């Protein structure tokens with residue numbers, strides 16, 4: 367049985383259907399908007415690459431920092447349900463603000479197709495992004511924890527499946543939106559003049575966020591809504607502060623040691639609260655090495671995409687752009703999560719191996735390290751086949767009656783005069799006044815040519831004989847398909863690390879701090895992002911393959927540390943511990959009523975010993 371008033375379908379509370387659909391729409395909204403954001407900065411707001419990149423990464427990092435705020439509000443004040451509703455409204459307003467900020471007609475009073483007051487568009491879009499960061503980050507830990515809350519005590523298996531489906535929805539939504547919003551952006555729209563349609567590319571994610579909110583509200587009557595238990599975070603901070611102060615005051619050897627430094631708060635604070643803080647601190651301590659995983663993971667969008675630009679994306683009927691390779695990650699998630707859950711994990715269990723969550727996370731980290739070794743091997747291949755400069759054309763041919771122009775081949779068809787985006791045949795028109803002639807040739811992906819046009823060219827005749835194409839840079843010869851193994855390993859790693867981590871954070875959190883621990887988990891993603899930013903600034907390793915190997919080695923080192931920490935971690939059942947504490951407190955209350963006047967100090971001591979016993983009994987399983 368689930369915990370809410372929800373019907374149960376195939377052992378699952380129906381209420382979680384609304385939660386996973388909400389997550390799907392929300393992730394569509396978030397990743398869809400993110401997919402076109404840098405281009406919006408660059409082409410609509412006319413920012414340079416550096417400013418666009420910095421603001422983009424700051425926004426992403428903010429989205430993974432605000433979960434702390436959302437979690438505190440949810441666990442201490444509003445509860446998860448209300449927090450999700452209120453912050454979803456903030457989020458939707460932010461998305462609408464983005465869509466409106468991208469309507470160039472609003473300030474285009476001279477109707478020339480460009481906004482007249484860029485300040486208006488910049489301010490509105492920054493306000494929009496701030497609201498989105500607050501909304502998406504704020505609700506993220508709450509939605510996952512709220513989903514977990516819907517399951518009863520004996521529904522561990524169902525809850526694990528829920529977190530897998532939840533992850534599938536994240537990636538289903540993001541995959542769909544990263545395909546759709548760039549298409550919407552490429553449309554032309556406008557009242558007075560036609561421009562690239564950023565307003566539509568932001569408008570559809572805004573609409574999806576409204577759908578997410580509506581779906582969540584529809585499920586309202588079915589949810590189990592745990593009530594927040596007062597300002598828990600303030601209590602936690604005060605309790606930790608008191609324990610530290612009290613320990614310091616009793617630092618002399620004459621005072622007997624206590625089992626845990628948090629036990630120094632026993633004189634003033636509830637033992638249940640102390641036990642709950644111990645649970646949270648143990649998990650947070652375990653999180654310390656985790657950002658390194660995300661540091662490697664997040665380089666898909668930077669280093670790996672740059673690597674793809676030096677590769678051949680011609681897949682026959684399909685020409686894949688370097689940044690499109692990133693969609694391999696959500697596609698693989700959609701295939702690997704069901705395979706892991708229904709095949710690999712049960713098989714491992716059948717072999718008699720106890721593949722605990724922390725072991726899974728450790729293996730996930732190792733797989734990510736292997737992914738970077740694969741990336742290094744691909745890089746070595748690229749370096750070996752590195753394009754050599756075949757000619758210094760101008761010097762060889764200058765003064766011989768030629769005019770020349772240079773051309774670089776990037777991908778996809780475009781009529782630009784000096785950059786051709788195609789690997790097939792391209793046709794150029796040479797014009798002089800009203801006269802013209804055409805020249806066509808085949809190009810390879812990533813190649814560069816210098817075209818020499820004979821000064822004897824006669825328009826009207828065939829250009830073909832009057833143009834000489836000289837290959838300066840060879841086409842990319844290493845195929846983008848070679849990146850698939852690295853994507854496979856990083857995604858398999860993500861499934862083991864991230865899906866498990868999400869569930870682990872929920873199952874090991876005390877009931878009143880579920881969202882807080884989810885936020886702690888998301889905080890590791892934020893730190894990972896920051897490390898990428900710092901490394902991008904500082905890394906001065908000349909060989910890219912060596913940098914990949916360095917990251918792989920760092921993750922292996924961190925993984926060893928994590929596995930040692932994990933070995934000493936004992937799994938707990940917070941519900942059981944909390945129930946025992948509550949039972950004992952009730953018993954003591956009864957005792958106190960029957961035996962008034964007992965010495966208080968003695969009682970505190972006895973309680974403390976009992977509580978330790980209960981805590982120890984409930985924390986038995988190792989890594």
Ligand SMILES: CC(C)C[C@H](N)C(=O)N1CCC[C@H]1C(=O)O
Pocket residue numbers: 397536537540541695696699860864891
């Ligand atoms: C980058 C992909 C589109 C999404 C990724 N596989 C993923 O699910 N996540 C990356 C950070 C955590 C998680 C998410 O919640 O978005």
